[in-house]
Amino acid sequence: MSPSSAPARTLVSALTIVVLALLAGCTAAGNEGSSGDHATTTSGAPDGFERYYSQKTDWSGCGDGFDCATVEVPLSWHDAGAGTIKLAVKRHRATGSSKGTLLVNPGGPGGSGVEYVTSAWNGFGERLRDSFDVVGFDPRGVGQSTPVKCFDDARKDESLAKDFGVDDAGLAGMAAEYAAWAKACKENTGELLGNVDTQSAARDMDVIRATLGEDKLSYLGFSYGTQLGATYAGLFPQRVGAMVLDGAIDMTLDADDTSAQQAVGFEKALRNYVADCQGGSGCPLSGDVDAGMREVRHILDRAFTDPYPTQSNRRVTQSLAFYGIAVTLYDQKSWSALTQALDEVIHQGTANTLLYLADFYNDRNDDGTFGNNSAEAFRAVSCLDARGTTDVAQMRADAAAIEAEAPTIGRFFAFSGLMCSDWPYPVVAQDFDVHAQGAPPIVVIGTTHDPATPYAWAQALAKTLDSGVLVTYAGEGHTAYGRSNACIVDAVDAYFVDGTVPKDGLQC
Numbered sequence: 001m002s003p004s005s006a007p008a009r010t011l012v013s014a015l016t017i018v019v020l021a022l023l024a025g026c027t028a029a030g031n032e033g034s035s036g037d038h039a040t041t042t043s044g045a046p047d048g049f050e051r052y053y054s055q056k057t058d059w060s061g062c063g064d065g066f067d068c069a070t071v072e073v074p075l076s077w078h079d080a081g082a083g084t085i086k087l088a089v090k091r092h093r094a095t096g097s098s099k100g101t102l103l104v105n106p107g108g109p110g111g112s113g114v115e116y117v118t119s120a121w122n123g124f125g126e127r128l129r130d131s132f133d134v135v136g137f138d139p140r141g142v143g144q145s146t147p148v149k150c151f152d153d154a155r156k157d158e159s160l161a162k163d164f165g166v167d168d169a170g171l172a173g174m175a176a177e178y179a180a181w182a183k184a185c186k187e188n189t190g191e192l193l194g195n196v197d198t199q200s201a202a203r204d205m206d207v208i209r210a211t212l213g214e215d216k217l218s219y220l221g222f223s224y225g226t227q228l229g230a231t232y233a234g235l236f237p238q239r240v241g242a243m244v245l246d247g248a249i250d251m252t253l254d255a256d257d258t259s260a261q262q263a264v265g266f267e268k269a270l271r272n273y274v275a276d277c278q279g280g281s282g283c284p285l286s287g288d289v290d291a292g293m294r295e296v297r298h299i300l301d302r303a304f305t306d307p308y309p310t311q312s313n314r315r316v317t318q319s320l321a322f323y324g325i326a327v328t329l330y331d332q333k334s335w336s337a338l339t340q341a342l343d344e345v346i347h348q349g350t351a352n353t354l355l356y357l358a359d360f361y362n363d364r365n366d367d368g369t370f371g372n373n374s375a376e377a378f379r380a381v382s383c384l385d386a387r388g389t390t391d392v393a394q395m396r397a398d399a400a401a402i403e404a405e406a407p408t409i410g411r412f413f414a415f416s417g418l419m420c421s422d423w424p425y426p427v428v429a430q431d432f433d434v435h436a437q438g439a440p441p442i443v444v445i446g447t448t449h450d451p452a453t454p455y456a457w458a459q460a461l462a463k464t465l466d467s468g469v470l471v472t473y474a475g476e477g478h479t480a481y482g483r484s485n486a487c488i489v490d491a492v493d494a495y496f497v498d499g500t501v502p503k504d505g506l507q508c
Contacts, residue, residue, distance in 0.1 A: 044210060044239070046203075048080035053210040059091065066118065067091045071211055073140065073204045076195050085192060087204060088144035089137045090114045092121050096130035100241075101212045102496065103135050103205065107223025107247070109198070109385075110377030112136075112143035123482040125493035132496065135212065139228070140204055141189075141196035142377045148196060149188040150181055150376045153369045160362055160375065163304050163318045166399065171392065171415065179422040181379060186424045189380070194425035196377070197384035199432065202232040206239065216241035218496065222479045223247040223453055226444070230461065234432030237439035242496050246445040247479035250457040251434045251464055255388040255416065260402050261454055263413035267406035269329040269451035270296065272476060276332075277339055284343040296325070297408045299345055308351035316351035316358070322412050324357035329451045331483060332476040379419060384428050388417030435466045441501045443469050445488065449476045462504075471506045484508065 045053035052073055062068035068090050076082040090113075091101075106116035117136025124134065138145040151159060159181070164174040185193055205228070209217040218241040221229035226245035233240050253261070274292040277283040285292035300321055302308075307315035316324070328338035341353040358364075363371040389395060399414035406413070436442065442465050446458025455472070462468035473480035473488050480488045487508030494500040 044206070046077075049074060049077075052207045055211055057089075057211045062090065064118070065092055067093070068114075071137075071204075071208055073207050075192060077200050077203050082191070085140055085146035087137055087140065087146075087208070088114050089135055089208065090117050091133055091135045092117065092129075093133050094129065094131055098133050099131045099497070100133070100218060101135055101214055102128070102132040102218045102220060103137065103208060104219070105137070105139070105221045105225035105228055107221070107225045108142070108374060108378060109139070109224045109381035110142055110372070110374035111224070112138050112372055112374075114138050114144055115372070120482060125489040127493040127497050132218070135208070137205075137208060139196075139201040139377075141192060141380055142374070143372055146192060147189075147373050148185060148193060148376045148380045149373070150185040150379075155184075156370060156375065157364065157368055160323075160364075161314075161317045161320050165304075166396075166411070166415065171418070174415065175418045175421060178419050182383075182420075182422045182424055185376065185380060193380055194384070196380045197428040198228055198231050198381060199235065199428060199430070201381075202228055202235055205232050206236055209239065214241070215239075218242045220244045220481070220492075220496075221246070222481075224249065226453075226461065227251065230434070230436065230442075230465065231432060233436035233439045233442060233465070234434055237433075237436045240436070240439040240442070242440075242443075242499070244443045244445065244481070244492055244495065245461065246481050247450060247453040248444050248446060248458040248461040249453055250460040252460065253457075255382075255386040256398060258386075259388065259413045259416045260398065260405070261456070262452065263402050263406040263410045265454040266326060266329060266409055266413075266451040269449060269476065270325070270408060272449060273329065273335050273338060276335060282343075283339060284346045293408045295346075296342070299342070300325075300409070303351075308345060308349070308354070310350060310352045310355050312355070314355060316355050320358040321351070321354055322409065323361040324351075324354035325409070326412075326451075327357050327361040330478040383420035383423040384425060387420040387423075387427055390417045390421045434464055437466050439465070439467050441467045441469050443471055443492070443495055443502060445471045445473065445480050445492075447473045447475055447477060447480050447484070450478050452478045469502055469504045471502050471508065473508045480508070 055072060057069045057071060059067040059069045071087045071089055072084045073087055074080060075085050104117055105113050113136030117134055141148040159177060162177060164170040216239050219229050226248040229243055229245050230251055233243060271289055271293060274285055275289050277285055278292055285295050300318055303316055303321040304318035307317045309315055324341060325338060328334040337357060341357055344353050345351050365371060395415050395417055402410040402414050444458050444462040446455045448455045459470060462470035471491055473484045475484055481492050485508060491502045491506060495502060
């Protein structure tokens, strides 16, 4: 969106550094399960799926030094005769002598790897770009691949702006809205909706590996992309090459614990922002940090009862206000944008900047259309991977516990079990070993003040993986490689390029 106010337009440069796959939440893979890889042929293809592994990828130039192609994968990895779907892939060749291919994923679930590799290429380390062909892909159900489809843009726009209370009537309204999403997704997506789980996407990655002519998969995954990578390692430990998982998800948490811990992560990040804001000049939040946090909560409360006006005919509801605040917490470089938004709300009573930020989060264009289907894919993948409780009494108890730990924004992470309560397909049973026994060293990166994937998750994933190696970035924001410091870049590039495994416990 491009508001008519000049100050809002200056936010673009600050916001483009935020990771493209912004999380409204994270899914967890569930508890530990047994290894259950399909029987395979000597070529590595599961029985009945050989043609996907032997297909030829036809690349064609698509601008700015990139090549694009599509890869066919089965609609269902449980039924070879169920049909095919297509994955969009995008590649930038190594600038020097290529050592092979590096597959990347930005997270989500619902983030577009095709978009990500386009924007992130120049942010990767010079040694990595010199040595690898870097390939981004849109996972099944996402973006330019065969997509999940739900509401039309107008109905989606309406839904993302809706607010619900937490009384009985509010929860009933919330449940009805989630049920409407489920119905629309089923009607407009069909059988693909039951096959966009993370395990199926990880199996697709093995097809991509094969079509690229690689014996082993080299992979760099961010945020939810760490869950995707760890799932691949669990399914195919002997096919893992060099793997880096940045902004890690704890694979052993259930959906309710994931939501609760993420709420605390965002609350802490917001506190750190408030402290930084108040320590400088021109901060609109008065008093100490606690007072500043209460002022932010007051802004959110006011948006629920009396949405803020903007220069357009749209008003900023509580949901939109939260999106606008949350998006800036993914990177410290975006904190100035939040200061600008809060200053406008507090001193002018309008929310043009906050609306701009919310639209950036949701990839909403100024004409009311959306640039991607991340909201749809997020729901579809999440509901197949893991679900929270739908018991109202338990949800209320959990909500109270979340608000006690995260009194400012905890409410936005409560009652998440309702999202999947009417989903038309069941949770997919875990069919892999979360320890990835037999895989080579897997580097797990955690950022100490990461709001979306708390640092404790990286510590947990590094311990869960038999070959996990923990690297820590001491700083703010979500993920580290490409947005932190030379220590992280050098460690990751040396691992991929030279095969030098970082020292377990490396601090950057």
